[in-house]
Amino acid sequence: DAMVIQNPRYQVTQFGKPVTLSCSQTLNHNVMYWYQQKSSQAPKLLFHYYDKDFNNEADTPDNFQSRRPNTSFCFLDIRSPGLGDAAMYLCATSRGDSSYNEQFFGPGTRLTVL
Amino acid sequence: QQQVKQSPQSLIVQKGGIPIINCAYENTAFDYFPWYQQFPGKGPALLIAIRPDVSEKKEGRFTISFNKSAKQFSLHIMDSQPGDSATYFCAVSISSGSARQLTFGSGTQLTVLP
Numbered sequence: 542d543a544m545v546i547q548n549p550r551y552q553v554t555q556f557g558k559p560v561t562l563s564c565s566q567t568l569n570h571n572v573m574y575w576y577q578q579k580s581s582q583a584p585k586l587l588f589h590y591y592d593k594d595f596n597n598e599a600d601t602p603d604n605f606q607s608r609r610p611n612t613s614f615c616f617l618d619i620r621s622p623g624l625g626d627a628a629m630y631l632c633a634t635s636r637g638d639s640s641y642n643e644q645f646f647g648p649g650t651r652l653t654v655l
Numbered sequence: 656q657q658q659v660k661q662s663p664q665s666l667i668v669q670k671g672g673i674p675i676i677n678c679a680y681e682n683t684a685f686d687y688f689p690w691y692q693q694f695p696g697k698g699p700a701l702l703i704a705i706r707p708d709v710s711e712k713k714e715g716r717f718t719i720s721f722n723k724s725a726k727q728f729s730l731h732i733m734d735s736q737p738g739d740s741a742t743y744f745c746a747v748s749i750s751s752g753s754a755r756q757l758t759f760g761s762g763t764q765l766t767v768l769p
Binding site: 545571572574581582583584585586589591596631633635637642643644645646647648649651 | 689691696697698699700701704744754755756757758759760761762764
């Protein structure tokens with residue numbers, strides 16, 4: 542089945558220790574998104590890629606970076622995690638054409654910062 | 656500035672009841688209005704979506720009512736079941752250059768009692 546896969550599902554890191562979260566997709570979609578969702582809150586868009594073009598949201602902290610080496614994979618790098626970065630991180634994809642297209646979400650990676 | 660306001664924050668209904676969740680927006684440039692369903696530990700999944708040129712859309716037990724002049728839209732769940740217990744997010748969307756971006760409401764935690 543075509544899908545969005547996130548690894549790991551649970552990640553524990555220490556304060557200030559860099560961490561990388563992974564997302565892969567078999568949908569061959571042009572656009573890949575990263576959202577941060579804190580407990581009992583709505584997902585908040587961090588940035589997205591349209592193919593290799595990177596688009597950062599204005600209020601996304603510099604501590605968060607992303608890489609998309611190819612169509613299928615996208616990574617979220619947190620350079621120096623703080624306690625406030627503990628959250629669920631959601632990856633999503635969409636076709637990226639002009640229609641009202643759906644975003645398909647992965648199951649998320651829950652990040653704990655000790 | 657909150658782009659979409661969602662209410663209520665939580666909702667409890669008996670099995671068979673018709674929960675209604677409401678959202679209001681300000682920016683008339685939004686042109687796609689999806690509802691997402693999220694179960695604990697899972698990513699959001701598209702439930703139903705509407706374009707601003709129609710006033711109502713039904714898919715199974717789920718109905719969106721859209722009032723363009725009032726800038727409001729709502730989700731109705733007919734014959735609700737305990738399996739519908741989840742968090743529901745409305746979203747608003749506008750095409751942003753290369754990709755369509757979603758802004759989520761704050762979410763409604765629905766509990767359907769057996």
